Amino acid sequence: MKTNRVITILFFLLLVLIPLDFFLIFKVAPTEKVMGDVQRIFYLHVSIASGALLAFTGVFLSSILFLWTKKIAWDIAACTSAEIGVLLSTLVLITGSIWARPVWNVWWTWDPRLLTTLILWFIYVGYFLLRSGIADKFRKAQYSAVIGIIGFIDIPIVRYATKWWKSIHPLLTQNGGGLNPVMKKVMLFSITTFVVITIFLFFFRFRLARIEERLQILKKKMED
Amino acid sequence: MNIIELRDIKKQYHAKTALDGIDITVREGDSVTIFGSNGAGKTTLLKVISGIMSPTEGKVFYNNKAYSESDIKKETFYLGHKTSLYNALTVQENMHFICRLFSINHKGEFVDSILKEHGLWERRSDPVNELSHGMKRRLALAKGFIINPKVFVLDEPFTGLDLKWRASVLSKIKDLRGKGKFLILATHLVEEGYELADYVAFLHKGRFLFIRKKEEVDIKEIKEFFHSPGDDLG
Amino acid sequence: MKFMGHAISILRKDILLEIRGRESLSLMLFLSLLLLVIFNFALDIDIDNVSSLASGILWVIFVFSGILGMGRTSMAERDEEAYLSIVFSPVSAESFYIGKVLSNLLFLLIMECFTLLFFAILFDFEKIISLLPQLLPALFLGTLGFSLVGTLFSFLTSASRYGEVLLPFLYLPVVVPVILGGVTSMDIILNDKVGGADKWIQLLAVFDVLYFAISLILFRYIIEE
Numbered sequence: 001m002k003t004n005r006v007i008t009i010l011f012f013l014l015l016v017l018i019p020l021d022f023f024l025i026f027k028v029a030p031t032e033k034v035m036g037d038v039q040r041i042f043y044l045h046v047s048i049a050s051g052a053l054l055a056f057t058g059v060f061l062s063s064i065l066f067l068w069t070k071k072i073a074w075d076i077a078a079c080t081s082a083e084i085g086v087l088l089s090t091l092v093l094i095t096g097s098i099w100a101r102p103v104w105n106v107w108w109t110w111d112p113r114l115l116t117t118l119i120l121w122f123i124y125v126g127y128f129l130l131r132s133g134i135a136d137k138f139r140k141a142q143y144s145a146v147i148g149i150i151g152f153i154d155i156p157i158v159r160y161a162t163k164w165w166k167s168i169h170p171l172l173t174q175n176g177g178g179l180n181p182v183m184k185k186v187m188l189f190s191i192t193t194f195v196v197i198t199i200f201l202f203f204f205r206f207r208l209a210r211i212e213e214r215l216q217i218l219k220k221k222m223e224d
Numbered sequence: 225m226n227i228i229e230l231r232d233i234k235k236q237y238h239a240k241t242a243l244d245g246i247d248i249t250v251r252e253g254d255s256v257t258i259f260g261s262n263g264a265g266k267t268t269l270l271k272v273i274s275g276i277m278s279p280t281e282g283k284v285f286y287n288n289k290a291y292s293e294s295d296i297k298k299e300t301f302y303l304g305h306k307t308s309l310y311n312a313l314t315v316q317e318n319m320h321f322i323c324r325l326f327s328i329n330h331k332g333e334f335v336d337s338i339l340k341e342h343g344l345w346e347r348r349s350d351p352v353n354e355l356s357h358g359m360k361r362r363l364a365l366a367k368g369f370i371i372n373p374k375v376f377v378l379d380e381p382f383t384g385l386d387l388k389w390r391a392s393v394l395s396k397i398k399d400l401r402g403k404g405k406f407l408i409l410a411t412h413l414v415e416e417g418y419e420l421a422d423y424v425a426f427l428h429k430g431r432f433l434f435i436r437k438k439e440e441v442d443i444k445e446i447k448e449f450f451h452s453p454g455d456d457l458g
Numbered sequence: 459m460k461f462m463g464h465a466i467s468i469l470r471k472d473i474l475l476e477i478r479g480r481e482s483l484s485l486m487l488f489l490s491l492l493l494l495v496i497f498n499f500a501l502d503i504d505i506d507n508v509s510s511l512a513s514g515i516l517w518v519i520f521v522f523s524g525i526l527g528m529g530r531t532s533m534a535e536r537d538e539e540a541y542l543s544i545v546f547s548p549v550s551a552e553s554f555y556i557g558k559v560l561s562n563l564l565f566l567l568i569m570e571c572f573t574l575l576f577f578a579i580l581f582d583f584e585k586i587i588s589l590l591p592q593l594l595p596a597l598f599l600g601t602l603g604f605s606l607v608g609t610l611f612s613f614l615t616s617a618s619r620y621g622e623v624l625l626p627f628l629y630l631p632v633v634v635p636v637i638l639g640g641v642t643s644m645d646i647i648l649n650d651k652v653g654g655a656d657k658w659i660q661l662l663a664v665f666d667v668l669y670f671a672i673s674l675i676l677f678r679y680i681i682e683e
Binding site for chain 3: 067119120122123125126127129130133134135139142143145146147149150151153154157158160161162164165
Binding site: 274276277278297298300301302304306307308309310311312313314317321322324325326327351367371 | 460464467470471474475478479481534537538539540541542543544545546547548549682
């Protein structure tokens, strides 16, 4: 099958990319002067966030395609992307906290970016709450597509609102200043790695979901 | 000549196949009764025909055109298990609301005459939730007479009615047949369904066991199908 | 215009339904009053802090009473699948949506006016009534935003097994920008803080337009199965 080949290729690619990425982050990238080694988590943090954003974009596009074509495969794609998105955005929040503690001296700050991520997280956890509450497959797909679309469009709105809200209150912290050229390259590499990881996870999970789906249908047929 | 046509309709719920390859053609003025036990897929089929539900696969044609759901919806009166009435509103208010939706003049005699015809006139100022079950079903059907569309899709119109009410609902549905409407009916009441039909069909596990002219099928045969559907199919 | 005519018919029906059934507005008013009492205990409101707390308290009440009310009106629509009579009529999904938005907006605004009045009376804070003309734009636009999103979401969640309970989980995160706008601009006006209120009102208007456009497109997918 085609999906299988994609998964295999991505898997071997990641076997190279991930160790290399960690090597670059921990050995090649220079230690940041003010923050020290803890700043290295920043590479992961930003990369995971890019992966999460990619996943939510996937939810958005799959949802639109579902409403358009009414093909249940798009719903499975949307749901799969949402799962990955929730997983990655949870990691974003955790890595962010670990980073914030030594650097900003707090576990949490009401920074617009953090706030947006948190709200995003809430929206997509709600997405799964909704899915668990609707039995009809088609209706479930249809309704969650609506949430998938409106939730995604809401991201920039939330981002803008929280930013404007913060600009009235004094800004407590400034995100890490400029990165030097080596740091920038490491960052770029790390982001690429995590984009590949996200795509890999997507295909892997997607295939599993399709198999689950087929299994359920077969089981039902056996019962009948 | 108007025709409703369903081609290879499949509908899947979570893991259950409700409809598994349905083909049927209905001509204007013909009345089809779909028999079947509970869970055979009757309700799903009627919802697909009336456009509330899109099928997982297959197409619905109306007048040889692939009709969009919203179009067929407007040509159809669908009466399901639920009454689609606002419980807190009175009989008359419900009817007037329907008239507004369909741009029908509700100030004239029209609504009153239909309420009288259906034996609801005395109860016109009572909220729907104070009516008996039979009254509610009757009111729900009367709504169809106000809208007066081409297609009447009735899902178990006799459920929960005692004999007196059943007879009166039956006679109202017969009136519709006389007016040359499409009548698509799902029921497990063999006598009533048989009486109203031009064509009879038997649905079992999402498939038609047969669709035939009424004259070709004996009422006893249908009854037997209810006892042992699909025996000959294995 | 037929389009608006249909929407108005639905609004009329909802008003009638409220008069006959008293299922939504009266519950909202009751919850508002109850929350005011709770906040009084929780925050120990007095003459000194009432002005700085007012905006936050009021908008939290608006949000939660609103969720309750919009959940109720959607459940009334799902009860006996009453909404199908609208779906099966020449009324477009868009008119249906706008009609429901209007009725939710109306009930929310009535609830908010009463809440403001209760607030002024209970906490001896007449200033909020005298400032009403200045507060009105943000109040209206914020409430419109609630109604635009809430109409879509409450109709969506009312079909789920969890019913109205699910509504806040989906609705609250999405309307955060509206809440922010409402709270902040009201706070600025009540406490004579410098600048920004106008900007927030403009922002709320922009949000409303965006929410309106998306919800109007998406509503039709919620009323078909």
